[in-house]
Amino acid sequence: MVTARDFLGRDVLTVGEFRRDELLFLLDAADKFERVTGTLLAGRVVATLFFEPSTRTRLSFESAVGRLGGSCIGFAEAGISSMAKGETVADTVRVVQGYCDLLLLRHPKEGTARLAAEFADIPVVNCGDGAHQHPTQTFVDLYTLRRECGRIDGLKIVFAGDLRYGRAVHSLVHVLTQFKAHVTLVSPPFLRLPQEQLRALDEMGVEYREMTDLEAAVPEADVLYMTRVQQPQAGEAGDRDPPPAAARDGDRHGSRRAPPRRLLPAGALRRRRAEGAHRAAPRPRGEGPMMQPQLTTHDEESPLMPKPTQQVAKLKEGTVLDHLRAGAGLRCLRVLKLPPGTTVLVGINLSSKSHGKKDLIKIERYELSEAEAAKVALISPDATISIIRDYKVTGKHGLHPPIAFRGLLKCTNPACIVHTERIPGSFVVESREPLTVRCDYCERSIPADQFEFA
Numbered sequence: 001m002v003t004a005r006d007f008l009g010r011d012v013l014t015v016g017e018f019r020r021d022e023l024l025f026l027l028d029a030a031d032k033f034e035r036v037t038g039t040l041l042a043g044r045v046v047a048t049l050f051f052e053p054s055t056r057t058r059l060s061f062e063s064a065v066g067r068l069g070g071s072c073i074g075f076a077e078a079g080i081s082s083m084a085k086g087e088t089v090a091d092t093v094r095v096v097q098g099y100c101d102l103l104l105l106r107h108p109k110e111g112t113a114r115l116a117a118e119f120a121d122i123p124v125v126n127c128g129d130g131a132h133q134h135p136t137q138t139f140v141d142l143y144t145l146r147r148e149c150g151r152i153d154g155l156k157i158v159f160a161g162d163l164r165y166g167r168a169v170h171s172l173v174h175v176l177t178q179f180k181a182h183v184t185l186v187s188p189p190f191l192r193l194p195q196e197q198l199r200a201l202d203e204m205g206v207e208y209r210e211m212t213d214l215e216a217a218v219p220e221a222d223v224l225y226m227t228r229v230q231q232p233q234a235g236e237a238g239d240r241d242p243p244p245a246a247a248r249d250g251d252r253h254g255s256r257r258a259p260p261r262r263l264l265p266a267g268a269l270r271r272r273r274a275e276g277a278h279r280a281a282p283r284p285r286g287e288g289p290m291m292q293p294q295l296t297t298h299d300e301e302s303p304l305m306p307k308p309t310q311q312v313a314k315l316k317e318g319t320v321l322d323h324l325r326a327g328a329g330l331r332c333l334r335v336l337k338l339p340p341g342t343t344v345l346v347g348i349n350l351s352s353k354s355h356g357k358k359d360l361i362k363i364e365r366y367e368l369s370e371a372e373a374a375k376v377a378l379i380s381p382d383a384t385i386s387i388i389r390d391y392k393v394t395g396k397h398g399l400h401p402p403i404a405f406r407g408l409l410k411c412t413n414p415a416c417i418v419h420t421e422r423i424p425g426s427f428v429v430e431s432r433e434p435l436t437v438r439c440d441y442c443e444r445s446i447p448a449d450q451f452e453f454a
């Protein structure tokens with residue numbers, strides 16, 4: 001049984017943090033507030049930290065706070081805040097929280113709300129962080145669906161337009177996985193809902209279908225949810241063309257300004273149609289460890305090549321990284337950045353009973369730090385590490401990627417807040433096979449072959 005206490009002191013950062021019963025509780029509360037405004041926020045001060053202008057969102061929050069008896073302080077764009085003087089979001093949050101009870105934050109970079117919540121002792125509400133999330137907008141969409149149609153479960157909802165870059169669409173589709181809605185996705189092929197979203201629908205057992213013909217989709221629908229396809233996308237690109245550079249990953253917030261949305265019960269749409277209104281760095285040379293390629297690449301298929309001996313000189317002191325995936329050895333060396341002058345022996349594409357092929361590295365008089373070993377584990381999750389002292393193996397164990405970690409990798413999303421705030425990336429392992437991690441801030445999934453090490 002959900003009560004108001006369950007929300008006490010809680011951040012609102014992503015829609016995924018709210019369960020179905022919590023969402024329904026919020027909708028009931030909104031319903032009450034729509035009829036009876038009061039003094040719930042009397043004596044409370046709410047700060048609107050809008051690092052980019054968004055008049056509608058800011059005014060809707062400020063109006064809600066005012067109607068509930070509270071007052072607002074804040075700024076409406078970064079240029080008039082201390083950000084213009086080089087202050088970070090973390091600095092601003094630390095200072096402003098001293099003057100208020102709640103932070104409402106909007107920022108063009110993805111993951112900013114999560115970062116602000118880390119530095120704030122008071123709750124943070126995400127009012128839009130780049131192309132990432134705008135959870136309260138999704139709450140309003142749910143509220144509108146329920147108010148107009150009397151329910152959310154079982155609704156037949158057609159999403160049409162730019163489904164690829166529309167933040168609002170992604171969030172609402174995600175939340176609808178908790179309600180038994182029937183989803184129809186109508187878009188040109190290059191603006192389809194992203195694969196990871198489709199996969200999530202499959203995993204949740206949500207009924208959905210994809211179409212390109214809006215006219216065919218609408219007659220059965222209860223609700224049509226439209227996002228505007230930006231003119232350059234629709235005009236310049238044919239169905240098979242990729243979207244323009246500004247809308248591609250890396251500048252995903254290019255689409256941020258796009259969508260004045262239309263959320264209409266289909267009845268209203270049908271009425272409008274009847275009225276004729278329907279519209280549809282490489283390392284510098286000379287630095288780094290000395291490499292002695294002791295065992296070279298060997299192709300077992302070739303009858304001309306001698307069988308490798310795999311006799312590796314004994315190491316007196318140091319570290320042996322073994323059972324590295326074939327191809328991982330040289331990448332490990334590049335990432336480890338061992339001190340200049342370190343002697344390293346490398347074996348590439350060696351035969352291995354358990355792995356077929358493997359790489360192997362011996363590092364003389366050097367023991368890896370925990371962070372270095374974790375980096376090797378991220379490159380080659382099933383490798384082993386042995387510590388050699390006086391020709392004896394004093395410790396040997398398997399290397400496993402940490403479940404959650406900070407600082408080993410860089411987020412590959414250029415729109416992520418970690419780059420502008422200059423803080424170490426923070427990640428969780430999303431899948432072990434194939435190895436994929438997710439940035440804690442912008443929630444971008446990064447597969448192992450795209451890892452960039454810090």
Ligand code: ZN
Nearest residue numbers: 411416439442
């Ligand atoms: Zn990120």
